[in-house]
Amino acid sequence: MSTPPSGEWTRVHPVSPLVRGWIALAAFAFILGRNWVEDFAGSDDGGAPARPPDGTTLLIAAAVLAGILLILAFLFFLSWWFTRYQVTGDHVRVHSGVIFRQQRQARLDRVQAIDIVQPLLARIFGLAELRFEVADAGESAVHLAYLKVDDARTLRALILGRASGALTSTADSATGDAGTAAAETADPGAETGPAPGVAEAPEQPILALTPGRVIAATLLSGTMMFLIAGVAAVIILTVVTGAPLSLTILLPLLFGAGGGMWTEFSTSFNFRASVSRDGIRIRYGLLDTRTQTVPPGRIQAVSVTQPPLWRLTGWYRISVNVAGYGIGSNNAGQARTKLLPAGTLSEVFDILALVLPEPGTDRPIDVFTAGITGRDNAAGFATTPRRARWIAPLAWRRNGFLLTDTALLIRSGALWRVLSVVPHERTQSMALEQGPLRRRFATSDLVLHSTPGPVRPRVRKMDDDAARRLFREQAARAREARRRDRTGSWNSPAPTTSTDPFSKEIPHEQR
Structure with missing residues (x-):
């Protein structure tokens, strides 16, 4: 495992555009598949079943599908090619975008917390997103999506080490802004030799929540009180007025309370807290997992x-x-x-x-x-x-x-x-x-x-x-x-x- 040299521009993992854009692919496949099924299972005006498509129609449909997939693959490639990041002794920078270019930067001494996020599809590919939180009213200043999990952990350790003063880079101190300027003009696709890896600071476990406690806490939460009060109000309203509106009111209430309780359960599941030199580190998540590090x-x-x-x-x-x-x-x-x-x-x-x-x-x-x-x-x-x-x-x-x-x-x-x-x-x-x-x-x-x-x-x-x-x-x-x-x-x-x-x-x- 290695970290990029100071000031060197590095690209994210090649599979990142697929992980980010899988929803668009799923929507496209659903629409296309539904149309094909309707065409094949539909009927003519006379009520007879539709005839199966001939070879020429299938060939044209396959060519259209292949063309669309090639266009999507090319767009994914452009998205990956123009997404790159840089870590210096003072900043983290991310450049992204093909038509609309975006440049984000976070000062290391202003980093408030660093999160490693793994959505379900990213976990399948062994990838993770690195988020650097700064004082910007709630929006993540820098997103690195996606890196290998080990690379994300190493990069997090490097950034926290430099932000805390525990790690110093001779290259950073020697080159300073000049090194950054040189990196700006360097070929972003140039290969670089490996740099020594940075190990994560050892951590001391503090506590872990059992699934039973998480379930019980969810069932006894304020959302459950709201649900009980809402159901009681609907029953009383139905008895007093005699109007059959209870189901109309009850269904949104159940869906809203159920969604809130599911959120409470899924984001508290597998909760673990520990402490390291870098600060408080917590992990949680059922489908999407997250590891947060909040510096002292x-x-x-x-x-x-x-x-x-x-x-x-x-x-x-x-x-x-x-x-x-x-x-x-x-x-x-x-x-x-x-x-x-x-x-x-x-x-x-x-x-x-x-x-x-x-x-x-x-x-x-x-x-x-x-x-x-x-x-x-x-x-x-x-x-x-x-x-x-x-x-x-x-x-x-x-x-x-x-x-x-x-x-x-x-x-x-x-x-x-x-x-x-x-x-x-x-x-x-x-x-x-x-x-x-x-x-x-x-x-x-x-x-x-x-x-x-x-x-x-x-x-x-x-x-x-x-x-x-x-x-x-x-x-x-x-x-x-x-x-x-x-x-x-x-x-x-x-x-x-x-x-x-x-x-x-x-x-x-x-x-």
Whole structure:
């Protein structure tokens, strides 16, 4: 296994256009095959079966089919020929397109995460797509589709090594931009000698979810609650009105809920988490598999949530905001923001130890347990004042915040528990919000603006003076934390359980 020399333009795998364009081929085959079947099985105006095509007709049809296949093969060849990529000491570049040319570039020091994606057809050919996520509001800046799986892993290790400062290239440092310019003018089809391979950083497994837990978590998820509520509403509506509209309403409801539950199951199946020098590495997927690597310091915010039915099992979900992942309107976007689909409290602490290796408190178990499951002023959380209980009758004792030396913890939700954690250096901006009801009860909301994602940090219904004081102090903390932040180029060994701040024994009743 080898990596391309620094600055050398390299093409993707020759089968890549077929893997990308198989849907077009399948649609073409379906339309053509359907027409042939209809022509052969149809009937004349008199009702007699259609006569089988003669030899001349078959020959013409075969020639047309061969011509179409040759045109498609030529288009696939052009697509492959004009798709090439370059890795330097500072950038990853991808050039693609035949008529409409596209040039994408990602700076290595701005890479937020690197994913290896294997759709079902790519897995058959032993190929994978490499995606480099940068801070661009949710769209992947660079796609390399497709490479051999081993080559994709090697290239990922090379890019992460250079981004972290663990690997340096003498060719990159010696040539710099001049080497890049020379590579631009070089023949992209020229053969180059092999370069030494770059091995992936060793990883330490953290946890793996069993299929049984994934199935149970899916059946007890919020989607199931929505389905139960919808079916109950349809039954009540049918009984009250007597109108036979239940099936019309029920079918879309079943399809929508079924699709959501299938997405939840398929993107959580075979979930495994580990940690390496390059960051947190997670794998998951039933049909389409994905391997994500999130470097240290790239997580902007994290949340721990618990749907109501999960209280029966004591499970929690961990979601994150990563610049480049975005909110995620599709299945992949929703899945890649989850660091833990369904885990116990001890497993939550294992993941939090990776995300926040310095919790900033000498009693992290007590503090984070109070944030996840507690209420009132447990562990020092400042809560909604009692006078405002009328505008938050269920959650006023649950709402609250707590500051540590490294992060701001925000908890909310009486039925749907949520704990949001924002490291001080990841605070982008803040805003104080106060509507008419909040003004009436002298309370305010403090909103922390993060990168797009599922985590939306908001300190709810806090005392006016406390909210304004937190606004001023948090701005100063964020400014100082960003000044001291050194996670842009990381090169630290993987954390071990001996230094895990959350490794203290957890009481049995909290597990």
